[in-house]
Amino acid sequence: MPASSRSSGLGATFENIVMIELYHISKQYQEGQWALLDINLHIKKGEFWFITGPSGSGKTTLLKIIFREILPTRGQIVIDGINILRLPDHKIWKLRRSMGIVFQDFRLLFHKKVFDNVAIGLYVLGIPVKEIRRRVFNALRLVNLHQKMWEYPSHLSYGEQQRVAIARAVVNEPQILLADEPTGNLDPELAFEIISVFKEINRQGKTVLICSHDKELIRHFGDKILFLFKGKIIGKEVQPFSRK
Amino acid sequence: MPASSRSSGLGATFENIVMIELYHISKQYQEGQWALLDINLHIKKGEFWFITGPSGSGKTTLLKIIFREILPTRGQIVIDGINILRLPDHKIWKLRRSMGIVFQDFRLLFHKKVFDNVAIGLYVLGIPVKEIRRRVFNALRLVNLHQKMWEYPSHLSYGEQQRVAIARAVVNEPQILLADEPTGNLDPELAFEIISVFKEINRQGKTVLICSHDKELIRHFGDKILFLFKGKIIGKEVQPFSRK
């Protein structure tokens, strides 16, 4: 698969183009309990969003639906013009190659070295080894972990593992970057640095969505903030002139 | 095993008795890299400590050594008068029954219900079923999760899973409570509540050690604070008259 094909239709250069559209999205894991209820949201290309809300309010569920890891019970999602619910299973990989995600539970491979954990998304694209090495090193340097490249994740501290997950998500330079509590296990200084990295990526035209509880971070970086509570949007804060 | 035996020698009622003594503790996972270096620390019974420091500074390593999950490279640890490094493997269970721990990665059993995850420490003690049910319910109510008692952990949000881990650690009413970043995935309000729970337990005479990055929490609750950096103690803050 040529590497260029992953940006087909997604790499449009217009500003103000809508990237993620959610229409009446609801999710019910179990009868009678709505993890998400009637979510409507339009996210433009190049925007930087924070999603916040108490534990169990549906933040992770929302990210998983956008990533098409789970399907919503109701509603439609359009990403870069494509209704991803109509996408057949064997074409999901096209969508996935345009996105990077940092899961709340990291999902690292403990029997593979940090290098391979980060490189796995590049292997899949069939990129030459030299190029892979360069890109992985750069991604790890962004999160200040290049000196642990040849360690196993089980030999890392929890915060270091989280940074590996972040490196894996950004190494592909995806159009859309989703991050679920990416600084939950980092000290405030490092958290600040990491979000700056996301901001830098955002400045290159990528769309970024971050779930976070950290009020200070949100206060400092939040261009656009979505407040969730019990599965519902209870507020949006949008700065018309963001700091970017 | 009668339930009472677990507090043998550990439930002394004197104040000012030393509970945890660390002498020149150092830990080297790999040649040349000291995860901990010459840590000396005396923690008295009924004290409430925060341990803080940047990612990778050795907080988790310190807790694991106290819990005797790993052995230090150098130094000695005495817990309630017993040198735990001299404790033979087949007697570790006695030490463990006097401690509760919340791991940074939770370590829940995903094929067992929340109830069983919390109850596992009580099963081991051979406590009657009725009593187990009562205690588990109370522990889950403390972390505001009693309504999810019969769910599987995989059906919970990340913050909810963290609360299950907390409930499991406190259900035994251990003499020593260790918690590694117990509020990393919780919203500030809930984090506040949870630490209040720990404070309440501490008020009953138990010794509590919490690792945390959260400056606000530490500012609010911290009687005694230990600052780690690159495996060394770079500071201690001790309020002579703590708020308890």
Place this chain on the structure above:
Amino acid sequence: MNNLWQYRVRNLFSATIIALSFLIVGVFFSLSNNLQFLASQLAENMVVAFFLNPGISAREQARIEEAVKASPGVAHVNFVSREEALARFQKSFPELEDILKNLGSNPFPASYEAVLQKKVFLSEEALGLIEGIKALPGVEDVQFNRDWVKKMQSLSRLARAIGFFLGGILILASFFIISNVIRLNVFARKNEIEILRLVGATNTFIRLPFLLEGLTLGVLGSALSLALLYILIKLFPLYLGQSLGVLQEFINLRYLSLSQCIGLVIGSALMGLLGSLSSLSRFLKI
């Protein structure tokens, strides 16, 4: 034990593998049994015939009879008169009737047929015994199929060798399988074991379920294999149908003896226990 049910798919699979492997052991035990049975049946039909001189005196004949009967290892003795010998020959070779009719006198000698005890017949001491009697006056000739004796000896040895050889290999394989199955189970429950340790479970508390599991798997596997073997043995002749009437003696398959069954079950139970122990000692250090 709880866990046996929890991982029922994996454990069913394991029990099936174990049963299969024991079934193979069982098949060969049963084959060996059948061979032994066939051998013993053939040996029972084996007799040594001492032909008497036509002109033998009554005293000499009595001495020979006594000597044959007194020999250790002789089960019982038949006297075959000359008339009986003739009648037998006529029955065996009806196409030679003409020849016999043309004969003036009965050419067949009388004989004592000694039926030897199986264990004696298959042993070397039979030869000495026979030589001794052959030396008596009045014994004209001795007839017995020494080749058959040897073949029977070899066949019996072969059966035993197959039994030990394949049995040994397969029992080793079964041990290997059980121990690996338990290891997989321990491995699958690594997390649970770890957490049990963390909450202060004693070693016994952690190990007991696995030991019971190994025991149960062993017993279950062997019981299943015995049932399968029984069905196989009962169904196999049916499947082959009527056409085998003439092969009756070959396919009259016999099941394992009770003591063999009990031995198999106890053996596999032990194997299950040992298999668990060997896995546990490796995985459950701390």
Place this chain on the structure above:
Amino acid sequence: MNNLWQYRVRNLFSATIIALSFLIVGVFFSLSNNLQFLASQLAENMVVAFFLNPGISAREQARIEEAVKASPGVAHVNFVSREEALARFQKSFPELEDILKNLGSNPFPASYEAVLQKKVFLSEEALGLIEGIKALPGVEDVQFNRDWVKKMQSLSRLARAIGFFLGGILILASFFIISNVIRLNVFARKNEIEILRLVGATNTFIRLPFLLEGLTLGVLGSALSLALLYILIKLFPLYLGQSLGVLQEFINLRYLSLSQCIGLVIGSALMGLLGSLSSLSRFLKI
């Protein structure tokens, strides 16, 4: 393929199980081969003897010879004169020499011995053939061991039945084992598969390694089993030693034929592929 090495312990274990199971299939194929060989050898020694009237005319005899030789399925024909018949009898029954000496004339008739082709001998048409020749004038009697014919037929059928029955069961079992081994492997790499999906790997990219793994396991397992079988067959007689000289015909074990070996390898390769596919289709839905 990388993963074959990464999980070498588990895969070695798997290959061993598969090899063991194929070994059993191989043992029975080889047993069946040996039985078939024994049967064919016995069949080759089987003849039908047509006894001639003592007072037969030369023309009648010529007609009989012609009829026997012209019969389809007759491999070749021997003429046994009366003198030869007598000589044979003397050789077979040396203890009856006295009787024969007392005879005035040679009581044995001359005969044609027809050696039948194996396939004819074991078939029912042999009977019709024999009846036809028996009806010719000058044929006094026909002798052939119909029982032996039947036994051979049954034995051959038995061998084939054992082959199909046990072979079928064991090949099913092997398929089950391979498919489960691959399932375990897929299961063990669930996390990796999940992450590959997350980073946008195509289905082919994910499936190919498992298919190759199943293929390799199948081929490895069957090759290993062939090697083991060879060793078993070569070592077994050695182990039994000299004592079996008289049983040479039983233990002159034959290996599988080349086409059977190739069949086994290809079959197990296919089995590996199918086993992987069946596991993958269940686990790799999305």
